[in-house]
Amino acid sequence: MTVRRLKSGGGSAGIQRYKCTSDNCGKTFNALTGTALSGLRNKEKWFDYLLCMLDSLPLRKAAKRVNVDLTTAFRWRHRFLQAPTKSQAKKVMGIVEADETFFLESFKGKRTIEKRKTRKRGGEGKKSNSN
Numbered sequence: 001m002t003v004r005r006l007k008s009g010g011g012s013a014g015i016q017r018y019k020c021t022s023d024n025c026g027k028t029f030n031a032l033t034g035t036a037l038s039g040l041r042n043k044e045k046w047f048d049y050l051l052c053m054l055d056s057l058p059l060r061k062a063a064k065r066v067n068v069d070l071t072t073a074f075r076w077r078h079r080f081l082q083a084p085t086k087s088q089a090k091k092v093m094g095i096v097e098a099d100e101t102f103f104l105e106s107f108k109g110k111r112t113i114e115k116r117k118t119r120k121r122g123g124e125g126k127k128s129n130s131n
Contacts (some may be wrong), residue, residue: 047074
């Protein structure tokens with residue numbers, strides 16, 4: 001196990017930077033390094049833009065409300081939506097429980113259906129297809 005030694009390395013864009021001093025590493029980073037917010041500008045507008053996303057606003061309306069360009073709103077939306085997929089757990093540990101789920105079998109596109117009578121449009125299945 002390598003112990004990393006850090007020292008304060010100044011700041012950039014109002015965010016504290018740190019420098020690794022162990023084994024002549026010399027790498028610098030800040031609290032946003034490796035996150036979806038890394039390298040994005042206009043920090044004061046991020047939260048307002050996330051609220052627009054929660055309200056399911058279209059890109060143009062969100063960009064106008066937060067006062068950013070349409071291309072910026074597009075890039076932010078994709079960056080924020082990809083963030084949860086990159087930080088998912090690699091391994092499940094402990095007790096895992098799962099309930100059974102039944103999905104109705106689809107016969108869409110088939111000319112004949114042998115297993116059951118045809119349903120009218122908008123109908124619901126009466127029982128599960130657990131074969």
